[in-house]
């Protein structure tokens with residue numbers, strides 16, 4: 001069945017630019033780097049669909065699935081070097097998308113995930129016409145929870161999900177609705193200059 005998100009999944013994806021990053025369609029040239037960075041137990045165990053060990057064939061499968069989806073390769077703007085993935089998946093609910101992301105370990109801790117996620121969330125609401133963006137993370141994933149908090153997501157409850165690398169794990173669900181996103185964007189523009 002067609003989802004509202006399908007309108008965004010143009011082929012090729014329109015790239016997004018942020019101050020330090022370029023989000024673009026994943027390319028065959030990225031395959032070796034995807035395989036290298038995703039082949040990290042600490043990455044795979046935080047995700048649902050990334051196996052460990054992760055091979056070049058897994059990267060090829062990812063590339064095939066990404067085609068026609070709203071899945072961006074996150075690349076450094078200065079060099080176009082692939083550093084991770086950020087994208088949206090349709091959910092069973094109309095005008096509701098699920099946000100997901102991972103970065104290669106050498107690139108953690110520089111605010112890149114937040115920068116990429118904010119660009120994709122803006123896309124979801126601005127061009128994608130979504131009413132809500134959902135995201136989930138493992139209960140032990142403080143880094144990812146922090147990314148979601150910095151993007152304005154609110155805690156919605158607990159869950160469990162199956163990770164290919166870690167088995168069934170405890171998770172937390174977060175959501176960002178359109179009105180909250182609009183308010184945060186307006187706050188950025190209209191907030192007081194000094195406290």
Ligand SMILES: CC(C)(COP(=O)(O)OP(=O)(O)OC[C@H]1O[C@@H](n2cnc3c(N)ncnc32)[C@H](O)[C@@H]1OP(=O)(O)O)[C@@H](O)C(=O)NCCC(=O)NCCS
Pocket residue numbers: 042043044046047101102103104107108109110111112113114115136137138141142143144146147
């Ligand atoms: C989660 C992930 C994407 C974060 O990437 P990142 O680029 O390091 O994220 P950012 O730098 O934008 O933000 C990380 C925040 O977490 C904080 N943080 C770091 N370690 C933390 C910890 N152990 N507990 C809580 N917060 C932590 C950082 O201080 C930062 O917050 P701050 O800016 O307020 O200081 C990256 O670690 C990753 O790919 N992990 C494996 C896959 C994964 O977990 N994907 C998400 C699945 S839901």
